[in-house]
Amino acid sequence: MSGDAEATRRSALGQVRGYGSAKEGVAHWWTQRLTSVALIVLGCWFVVSLLALPAFDYVTLVRWMRSGWTALPLILFAAVATWHSELGVRVIIEDYVHEVGAKTVALAFSTFIHVVIGAASVLAVLKVALGGPP
Amino acid sequence: MRATASNGAPARGRPLSPHLTVYRMRRYCLLTSFSNRAAGGILSLGLPLFAYWLISLASGERWYESTHAVLGHPALLAFYALLLLAFAYHLIAGIRHLIWDTGRGLERAQSRTSAWVVIACSLVLAGLLIWWAMSRAGGPALPAAGASLSPAHAASIARAPA
Numbered sequence: 336m337s338g339d340a341e342a343t344r345r346s347a348l349g350q351v352r353g354y355g356s357a358k359e360g361v362a363h364w365w366t367q368r369l370t371s372v373a374l375i376v377l378g379c380w381f382v383v384s385l386l387a388l389p390a391f392d393y394v395t396l397v398r399w400m401r402s403g404w405t406a407l408p409l410i411l412f413a414a415v416a417t418w419h420s421e422l423g424v425r426v427i428i429e430d431y432v433h434e435v436g437a438k439t440v441a442l443a444f445s446t447f448i449h450v451v452i453g454a455a456s457v458l459a460v461l462k463v464a465l466g467g468p469p
Numbered sequence: 470m471r472a473t474a475s476n477g478a479p480a481r482g483r484p485l486s487p488h489l490t491v492y493r494m495r496r497y498c499l500l501t502s503f504s505n506r507a508a509g510g511i512l513s514l515g516l517p518l519f520a521y522w523l524i525s526l527a528s529g530e531r532w533y534e535s536t537h538a539v540l541g542h543p544a545l546l547a548f549y550a551l552l553l554l555a556f557a558y559h560l561i562a563g564i565r566h567l568i569w570d571t572g573r574g575l576e577r578a579q580s581r582t583s584a585w586v587v588i589a590c591s592l593v594l595a596g597l598l599i600w601w602a603m604s605r606a607g608g609p610a611l612p613a614a615g616a617s618l619s620p621a622h623a624a625s626i627a628r629a630p631a
Contacts, residue, residue: 368570371563382556386601393530400526413519420513427506452520459523466527 363422370419377412397463406464410457417453421446497584505562508555515552518545550599557595562587 384405388395399405424445432438518540525536539545565587568574574583 368567371567375560375564378556378560382553382598386598386605389605393526393533396526396533413523416512416519417516420509420516423506423509424513427510449516452516456520456523459520459527462527463523 367419367422370415370422373411373415374419377408377415380408381412400460400463406460409460413456413460414453417449417456421449424449497581501562501584501587504558505566508559508562511551511555512559549602553598553602554595557598558591561591561594
């Protein structure tokens with residue numbers, strides 16, 4: 336092996352040394368796909384179930400949430416939709432906010448908001464589904 | 470020296486996968502790609518509303534009925550229609566993306582055809598959903614103002630499995 340080839344190879348290695356794969360590059364991509372597949376089912380279920388209700392008054396909705404296993408897909412929908420949204424909004428922020436400080440703040444803010452929305456939604460469904468007579 | 474990569478990201482740090490500014494997008498490709506992102510953004514804006522709706526429902530009947538002024542506001546009724554449109558588009562365009570992920574349909578002609586299929590299907594689906602929502606008994610029935618808990622309803626709630 337000649338010195339030149341060695342130098343070339345080292346140069347190529349040097350380009351990736353320390354900057355190589357962190358073994359998590361596809362995690363975001365894969366999670367976005369998993370949640371999207373789940374949301375095909377959960378999203379359609381939610382929209383159709385909601386539109387099929389005779390009315391949106393309190394009594395109808397509470398009966399709906401307490402009937403059968405409604406709370407399960409509803410909780411899954413709330414959690415997975417919030418998760419998918421966090422992943423999507425993250426990409427939008429990363430694409431359009433270039434200044435590092437602003438990007439970091441925006442990403443942190445988005446994640447906090449999404450976690451709060453997801454947790455609050457799940458808690459609300461549990462309260463309705465497991466609660467006693469109003 | 471502060472070199473930057475072609476995508477505007479600092480050259481220092483890890484290499485980035487090609488994204489937004491790397492691709493050369495025109496017409497239908499740009500249209501469907503941007504629309505999918507915009508639809509996702511609109512649906513994300515619907516999430517706080519979704520949480521607010523659930524929380525007010527969990528806060529009891531009196532509280533929920535008092536949100537009628539907010540949740541039944543004409544501006545929000547229009548936004549619900551926009552949400553249904555965004556849902557229909559994001560659903561169909563998302564399925565197109567999942568098909569692309571399998572390596573199929575990436576040729577230029579195929580992608581042009583699928584772009585029109587996505588637009589047509591999502592508009593039809595959105596139309597059906599919005600029509601369904603508007604044709605329901607009592608129109609866009611929202612928490613009926615003044616609707617109170619009738620004894621029969623109260624009894625049925627009490628009987629419902631907790």
